Amino acid sequence: xxxxxxxxxxxxxxxxxxxxxxxxxxxxxxxxxxxxxxxxxxxxxxxxxxxxxxxxxxxxxxxxxxxxxxxxxxxxxxxxxxxxxxxxxxxxxxxxxxxxxxxxxxxxxxxxxxxxxxxxxxxxxxxxxxxxxxxxxxxxxxxxxxxxxxxxxxxxxxxxxxxxxxxxxxxxxxxxxxxxxxxxxxxxxxxxxxxxxxxxxxxxxxxxxxxxxxxxxxxxxxxxxxxxxxxxxxxxxxxxxxxxxxxxxxxxxxxxxxxxxxxxxxxxxxxxxxxxxxxxxxxxxxxxxxxxxxxxxxxxxxxxxxxxxxxxxxxxxxxxxxxxxxxxxxxxxxxxxxxxxxxxxxxxxxxxxxxxxxxxxxxxxxxxxxxxxxxxxxxxxxxxxxxxxxxxxxxxxxxxxxxxxxxxxxxxxxxxxxxxxxxxxxxxxxxxxxxxxxxxxxxxxxxxxxxxxxxxxxxxxxxxxxxxxxxxxxxxxxxxxxxxxxxxxx
Ligand SMILES: [Zn+2]
Numbered sequence: 367x368x369x370x371x372x373x374x375x376x377x378x379x380x381x382x383x384x385x386x387x388x389x390x391x392x393x394x395x396x397x398x399x400x401x402x403x404x405x406x407x408x409x410x411x412x413x414x415x416x417x418x419x420x421x422x423x424x425x426x427x428x429x430x431x432x433x434x435x436x437x438x439x440x441x442x443x444x445x446x447x448x449x450x451x452x453x454x455x456x457x458x459x460x461x462x463x464x465x466x467x468x469x470x471x472x473x474x475x476x477x478x479x480x481x482x483x484x485x486x487x488x489x490x491x492x493x494x495x496x497x498x499x500x501x502x503x504x505x506x507x508x509x510x511x512x513x514x515x516x517x518x519x520x521x522x523x524x525x526x527x528x529x530x531x532x533x534x535x536x537x538x539x540x541x542x543x544x545x546x547x548x549x550x551x552x553x554x555x556x557x558x559x560x561x562x563x564x565x566x567x568x569x570x571x572x573x574x575x576x577x578x579x580x581x582x583x584x585x586x587x588x589x590x591x592x593x594x595x596x597x598x599x600x601x602x603x604x605x606x607x608x609x610x611x612x613x614x615x616x617x618x619x620x621x622x623x624x625x626x627x628x629x630x631x632x633x634x635x636x637x638x639x640x641x642x643x644x645x646x647x648x649x650x651x652x653x654x655x656x657x658x659x660x661x662x663x664x665x666x667x668x669x670x671x672x673x674x675x676x677x678x679x680x681x682x683x684x685x686x687x688x689x690x691x692x693x694x695x696x697x698x699x700x701x702x703x704x705x706x707x708x709x710x711x712x713x714x715x716x717x718x719x720x721x722x723x724x725x726x727x728x729x730x731x732x733x734x735x736x737x738x739x740x741x742x743x744x745x746x747x748x749x750x751x752x753x754x755x756x757x758x759x760x761x762x763x764x765x766x767x768x769x770x771x772x773x774x775x776x777x778x779x780x781x782x783x784x785x786x787x788x789x790x791x792x793x794x795x796x797x798x799x800x801x802x803x804x805x806x807x808x809x810x811x812x813x814x815x816x817x818x819x820x821x822x823x824x825x826x827x828x829x830x831x832x833x834x835x836x837x838x839x840x841x842x843x844x845x846x847x848x849x850x851x852x853x854x855x856x
Contacts, residue, residue, distance in 0.1 A: 389672045416531065439487060450533070464553075473544050475855055486554075486799055528838055533849065536846060544853055563799035566802075579807060591820055594670065601791075601792040603811065604791040604810075605793040609726075613753045614752055638745050652730050701727045706721075763801040773809070783843070815841050816837050
């Protein structure tokens with residue numbers, strides 16, 4: 367008995383030690399507020415005015431291309447031609463599939479793999495009925511209170527304009543890249559990118575181009591998003607979730623509502639949706655999240671560090687805990703949520719069919735086939751027709767390396783611009799154009815050099831989208847650094 371107690375005691379002590387040792391590692395870095403290093407020669411007001419002018423041009427993309435205003439895209443190009451004379455004099459510009467915009471800045475050494483900067487010209491519409499929520503009309507491009515206001519100022523005209531400003535100013539300085547630099551901006555990113563980015567990537571592929579890395583929107587630097595981490599967190603998207611929508615249709619006996627049929631389409635659909643809610647996709651810690659947790663761990667209080675520093679033991683339980691948290695759930699689960707519902711024409715008629723659309727965001731490791739199989743398996747016995755909506759379907763993007771040259775460059779840049787920021791890799795929840803370039807680039811990163819608060823993040827695709835004038839200067843400076851360092855030969 368005594369020996370057993372000693373053994374249990376020794377084992378407990380060992381386990382405690384095993385858990386505590388990794389958890390006791392705290393961040394050695396100093397905590398100070400972030401510092402901006404902005405080029406004093408930059409005309410911040412001029413940059414802001416270019417963003418504002420771009421916002422005023424309504425380049426709205428629609429699921430039905432017939433609804434799009436092609437003239438708006440031509441107008442945006444004309445703005446760029448006027449605002450960036452050196453770019454249009456010295457770089458090669460190509461239009462791909464109509465409005466796909468490509469700039470090529472030839473490098474001094476054509477043997478080196480070029481680098482690729484991505485953006486998109488299109489914006490989402492303003493939801494009808496929400497116009498009054500805007501402080502300044504959404505397409506007015508108003509500059510006020512230190513911000514440029516309007517749709518696209520954050521997503522993605524602000525970053526695209528800053529990138530062009532950076533190139534224009536480098537040309538003004540007489541800079542000549544050693545590697546070729548490409549810029550590609552699609553025109554339908556918000557509806558899947560099949561006509562824009564996908565065609566541009568095919569065009570690059572046909573030319574035999576292969577990029578060292580590609581940089582698109584997606585991640586950024588945030589402060590206050592993670593409650594217990596004081597330092598700004600620079601999240602660099604190395605992967606992105608897949609996208610799938612399924613239409614679920616129930617058919618039953620229609621008829622008079624005074625004598626309801628047992629075989630009721632609406633009720634059958636309701637039961638099916640409830641079944642999907644009861645059978646969520648299993649939570650798990652992806653390799654990207656594991657790497658992110660390892661980097662964040664030293665910042666957390668000890669009680670949380672016990673979890674994050676001991677993933678060898680805690681991963682399954684931690685995945686379940688995160689999977690229950692509304693905000694953190696997308697990190698560990700393939701999510702499924704109903705987004706559209708239709709049935710019935712009159713209050714006293716039982717409809718013969720009912721239809722719902724569920725939207726899924728697939729965690730890396732999942733596939734369109736495995737997610738569809740999960741839904742069909744869960745609904746077996748429910749007599750529901752499951753149909754894939756093919757307009758926008760994408761597999762999750764494979765994770766790009768965190769030890770490659772592109773990631774190292776972004777890490778260096780973050781260190782220069784946001785002195786005490788913590789760099790973590792992430793999986794972007796939404797879809798970006800970057801995934802279309804997986805076949806023509808060794809790595810795809812998703813990061814905009816911009817500091818966001820939780821309130822800023824809600825403005826993307828929402829009301830009162832705006833970008834700070836100071837932040838624009840920072841971004842121009844950041845793109846200058848990225849082009850200068852990224853196009854170097856080594
Ligand atoms: Zn975007």
